[in-house]
Amino acid sequence: MGRRIVMSAVVAMLCGTPLLAQQGAPNVFLIDPSTILAARESYGKPDGEFKAALDLLLKDARAALKSEPVSVLQKSEIPPSGDKHDYMSVAPYWWPDPTKPGGVPYVRRDGERNPEYETLGDRKHLGKMIADVQTLALAYFISGQESYAQKAVGQLQTWFLDAAARMNPNLNFAQAIKGQNNGRGIGIIDAYGFRDVIDAIQLLQGSQHWTATTDQGIKGWFSAYLKWLQESPNGKDEASQKNNHGSAYDVQVASIALYLGRKDIARDIAQGAQKKRIQLQILADGSQPLELDRTKSWGYSMLNLEALTNLALLGDRVDVDLWHYAGADGRGIRKAIDFLLPYALGEKIWSTKQIVPMERTQMFPMLRMAAVKYGDARYKEACDKLVSPELMKSRTNLVLPRGISK
Numbered sequence: 001m002g003r004r005i006v007m008s009a010v011v012a013m014l015c016g017t018p019l020l021a022q023q024g025a026p027n028v029f030l031i032d033p034s035t036i037l038a039a040r041e042s043y044g045k046p047d048g049e050f051k052a053a054l055d056l057l058l059k060d061a062r063a064a065l066k067s068e069p070v071s072v073l074q075k076s077e078i079p080p081s082g083d084k085h086d087y088m089s090v091a092p093y094w095w096p097d098p099t100k101p102g103g104v105p106y107v108r109r110d111g112e113r114n115p116e117y118e119t120l121g122d123r124k125h126l127g128k129m130i131a132d133v134q135t136l137a138l139a140y141f142i143s144g145q146e147s148y149a150q151k152a153v154g155q156l157q158t159w160f161l162d163a164a165a166r167m168n169p170n171l172n173f174a175q176a177i178k179g180q181n182n183g184r185g186i187g188i189i190d191a192y193g194f195r196d197v198i199d200a201i202q203l204l205q206g207s208q209h210w211t212a213t214t215d216q217g218i219k220g221w222f223s224a225y226l227k228w229l230q231e232s233p234n235g236k237d238e239a240s241q242k243n244n245h246g247s248a249y250d251v252q253v254a255s256i257a258l259y260l261g262r263k264d265i266a267r268d269i270a271q272g273a274q275k276k277r278i279q280l281q282i283l284a285d286g287s288q289p290l291e292l293d294r295t296k297s298w299g300y301s302m303l304n305l306e307a308l309t310n311l312a313l314l315g316d317r318v319d320v321d322l323w324h325y326a327g328a329d330g331r332g333i334r335k336a337i338d339f340l341l342p343y344a345l346g347e348k349i350w351s352t353k354q355i356v357p358m359e360r361t362q363m364f365p366m367l368r369m370a371a372v373k374y375g376d377a378r379y380k381e382a383c384d385k386l387v388s389p390e391l392m393k394s395r396t397n398l399v400l401p402r403g404i405s406k
Helices: 002-015 033-042 051-065 123-143 146-161 185-191 194-203 212-231 233-239 244-259 263-281 297-316 333-344 360-373 377-386
Strands: 088-090 173-176
Touching: 033 051, 033 123, 051 123, 051 146, 123 146, 123 185, 123 194, 146 194, 146 212, 173 185, 185 233, 185 244, 194 244, 212 233, 212 244, 233 244, 244 263, 244 297, 263 297, 297 333, 297 360, 333 360, 333 377, 360 377
Parallel strands: 088 173
Antiparallel strands: none
């Protein structure tokens, strides 16, 4: 019997036939397996805690079915390499200098997004690819409808594998500043959403459209990209960033490493995050000074806290507990949550610079995780205070923990 299984796997690899169907909980890294399994169990039922979120997800998935695949070839610009397969984007907070001919070199206006960030280069198409693949993969896993998986796999093949359209596995030209450089390590955050692509891939494993050939090809692409992240000048530069950029870089590297079975890399990232991220970024009172210094201090405090909690989830997979790690003076992820909580609840007034409206509900997903990880009813009560009909429709209800562990 064992020999037959091995031979079947070989035939699948050679012929591009489907892999063995996925059984039980998916091997996801940031999605909570028990929650998405419960959502799948409730699919098709007329009521229940997941109905609002499922209705919206399936509406989005039906729209994604009608969407054409996107690729890096759709940009009008040509990267400095001369190869349109190279990803490129422009820096979001850099604008033409009105005092200079042609506006170059551009000047920084922190927190004010230049529309060119979405209209020039590949940023918009990358975002659409990530959003569509995540939506379709979730819809497939929960509903079992192969049309969603087929569309998601087709988009992944176009972006990562198709010889005529694929993205080269690098971000050499991401977030360029006109008149100053052709790309920066900071631009690696453009692909922060690859963490969601990884989980989407894991959800697609049981589909008849996820073949051994596709599996091998996608893993090959991410292996090359992981090597670039670790060894390129831009990758090393982003790894050295002290603020949210460094945290987001760690999440990318660790999630890709886990997907590729490189637990050693993920473990090194998680262990290093104790001092390199948590100890450096969070003060004893729980504040994050590197984020408070920004013009959107609430938003960036949320962004970094999200990255740190994602790192903690990834750390769980390699037996590194970042949830309870604390420096000698008590600084840690929980302190950061407790610092921000009264502002999220409106009990304190946020007085640090925030040039756009403050979105208190940004903290909702982190509180959902905190309620389970710390077994503290305060966080569950805070979720109950922040919850709204809109939040009940969000993906949070399909992918994050629901209750408090006993």
